[in-house]
Amino acid sequence: MAVLPKTKTVKVNNGCTRRPAFPRSIPYGFHGVWRITGHIKAARRGKELRSQDNIDDLDAECPQASRRRMAIARYNILDSAAERDFDNLTILAAEVFGATFAAISFIDRTRQWFKAKHGLGVAETPIEQSFCAHALKSSGIFLVKDAAHDRIFAANPLVTGDPHIRFYAGMRVLANDGTPIAAICVMDSAPRPEGLTQAERLTLQILASQVESLLELRHALILQKQQVALQRTLSRQLRHMSNHDELTGLPRRNLFREKLDAALADAGQTGRRAAVMTVDVDHFKQINDSFGHDVGDSLLCAFAKRFRAATRSTDTVARLGGDEFGLVIPDIGAGDDLKMLLRSLGERLHKPFKHNGRVINCEASIGVAIYPDHATSADDLIKCSDLALAAAKTSRGCSAIFSSGMAENFDRQARMLDIARAAIATNELIPHYQAKVSLATGRIVGFEALARCQQAGTPPLLPEMFAHAFTDGKLAADISRQMLAQVLDDVRHWVDTGAAFGHVAINRSAADFRSDDFAERLLDAIDSRGLDPAMIELEVTEGVFLGRGNEQVTRALALLNARGVRVALDDFGTGFASLTHLKKFPVDVIKIDRSFVAGVATSPDDATIVRALIGLGKSLGIETVAEGIETVEQASFLRRHGCDLGQGFFYSAPAPAADVPSLIERTLPHYRPAKFPTTRGSLALAC
Structure with a gap:
């Protein structure tokens, strides 16, 4: 029989001892005797707890019970789907120990829930019937040699009825902060008066280490997935922030340009006529200077809302900067459609604004350029629209459609x-x-x-x-x-x-x-x-x-x-x-x-x-x-x-x-x- 070297135990913040995770993985499905090299730090060996020892109810041990539930919640494992790696460990444990049953059990407030099980037909049991709940109290292996003659378990329904457990050996599983949260156990329908050999104890400790390693790997993968999801969410938010105005929520100039390019490309293929409008709030600087920037910001938000209400879902309304807005119209239809849109915009945008009981009269000037009548490229179409806007602003509160004479006026200005x-x-x-x-x-x-x-x-x-x-x-x-x-x-x-x-x-x-x-x-x-x-x-x-x-x-x-x-x-x-x-x-x-x-x-x-x-x-x-x-x-x-x-x-x-x-x-x-x-x-x- 192998003699394990003495090792130091690790104290954690809840007063429990924790053994460092076993550094080597076990090949699943391996049959026969294991040859283990190196030293195993069996920090959990401690005192073996027998079922006859006095054990208080786990939930009476607050705040440890609360820490256990919080630790389980961090791993997000309760009621999760079956996973092959955990299932293989229970199969391996049953084969190595020649046991009828094996399980990995997590101890919740009122129940024990089996993450993986072999030979058992239930997914969970009440905590009062749990052998593993007692294993969590032990710093070593919890052993029940013959449950039928044990004063604690003799009347347990799992002993008196199906699956008729007579023998139990379990080793607790610790979270990364040292909190006991689960146990891996082997059970048999026949008693084992001889208990476990030293090699079997070592094997059960190794299996517990493997469960801990799997938990940490699983937790790391979940965190990685969460991080990827968070990065994707942040990326979407950053893209939205870079493409949309913070004050009004409207697209910025760069997204406006993308929509315009797409509209012109589609219009070129289908033969439709598209249009771009630039809109400027008249006397906005005077309003800002007279009433304050908070009033100016409220006016811009109300202006944007009215702008959206006057346009179609296929149109793109954007804030180009300051008090200037833009509109991309992928299909202007017949000539009357554009006139109707300009009339609707004029009626909506020229209504007085109310802010904290104050009425502010405000108007807007609108410049319009049409594809392909006035230009065929996005840059030239925007220039034509800006020139039309400049012409409209000479009279204020009106709209102007581009004409060739506007370019001459721009040169003069x-x-x-x-x-x-x-x-x-x-x-x-x-x-x-x-x-x-x-x-x-x-x-x-x-x-x-x-x-x-x-x-x-x-x-x-x-x-x-x-x-x-x-x-x-x-x-x-x-x-x-x-x-x-x-x-x-x-x-x-x-x-x-x-x-x-x-x-x-x-x-x-x-x-x-x-x-x-x-x-x-x-x-x-x-x-x-x-x-x-x-x-x-x-x-x-x-x-x-x-x-x-x-x-x-x-x-x-x-x-x-x-x-x-x-x-x-x-x-x-x-x-x-x-x-x-x-x-x-x-x-x-x-x-x-x-x-x-x-x-x-x-x-x-x-x-x-x-x-x-x-x-x-x-x-x-x-x-x-x-x-x-x-x-x-x-x-x-x-x-x-x-x-x-x-x-x-x-x-x-x-x-x-x-x-x-x-x-x-x-x-x-x-x-x-x-x-x-x-x-x-x-x-x-x-x-």
Whole structure:
């Protein structure tokens, strides 16, 4: 009989001892005597537990029972399908031990469940009938030599009835953390008073090690499958994230392009006509600046939902970036189908949006290009659609289908941008000044600065000729900075020469007020030229007072007002006007928009509106300025109803800065103030 060497036992966190897994596998189906080489660490040998030893109920041993159930759950093995490797071990055990029955039993809360069995006709038994439940209590082999004469098992139904177990030998199986979770056992219908030989004990230990190895291999394979499934899920999610916009859930530009390529390929084979649309939310930047990005994001989501609702399931709606959307239509059908779609889109997209009780009017511009009418490649079709969109945006809130003339217009706009950039680089962008007149006296009391591009040897280019430059945010900011610097320099010159120029009004946008140091920077520009801030009038539109950032606007205006800077409200009555703005903010001037002034002599409605605005200004002690006066009838109406100031071609065409003193001289021959006039006039920067 072989004598096993003494080995160290391994302590695990639940106080049990664990034997290291047997390193060598056993060939399944092997018959006869095994020759085993090397040393076997029989850490589980310990004390052999006999059935007569006192054993408490397993579930009474909390938290060990709980740890056992958790360990079994990790292996995900209970009630799993039969597996050949486990079945072969029970067959091998029965043959080696010459036993009638063999099993691998997992001990659950109320039952023992057989993962593999040989000779047994049941899949599980109640835990009260389980021999293996007792084996889990043993650090070695649990042995019952004759169950019929054992005080614990003599009345067990598995002993008194089928399968009439008389002999049992079992070895517990440990999880990888040392928790006993199962047992491998051999059973016989005849008693074995001699028990087991030393070699048989060693064999049963080896078989238990093999069960543990199989469990770990099975667990590793399950984890690997789970990892593969997880990787596939993550891969799908990553593909979806890379192809779909996070905010709206719509496809991104790359997926939009794939759908367009597929649609054009199919249309080329079938002879159908396809179309691509690019859609842009009008005035979206103004909405973001006025109401905040959270409102802008909500608007985009609602916009995307309406867009999808207006299209077919075969169409692809995508968010191309910012406030720009795209639509691929694989088959536009008859000509009326496209018209109906554009009409449906217009109706849905132009409805007001509601956000937290606030109603926001919003429109969209749509550009359309058709395959193969306008282009046959995806790149060219997108370019045509973009050109059509640019044409639609000149009117806002409408749609445009590509035409050849749009390409010429695009080239002209590109030249505008080049002209503006060159003018900034060479200081050719200069202000010209249009007189502002006191309607009561007819005297010039201020000027409005208008941007002109003065290229060498050519007449000045009007703003309309490079207006497209203002659609480029960076370029517009550069123009604004350069114009502001030149106007303030001109004002400094007029002060030095004693010209009576009045107050200076400088246009600023809502975006300027989003900067925390806007007021400080403006005052620094004024102070650096030695100008009195009381000479400056800040001209803003009503959008400055709306939505997010009211605190910044209030702070900036309070600081500027404290230094003597006046505030003029431009285009009053044409936008989001509210009388509360006149009450809440320090407004000194309201400017009556030229759209109302143009009709005062011909439209009763315009005349009524202008009279009301003039009356409102007088009641609140706010100065009124009428823009765009071009006829004597308009001037007479405004003077008769008490408007303070007026400007327009009726009085003066824009003139270079050098001509301003002579214009003032002609209208004020005897007026020579020591510093600057107290008459309320203004010089506005329009750029």
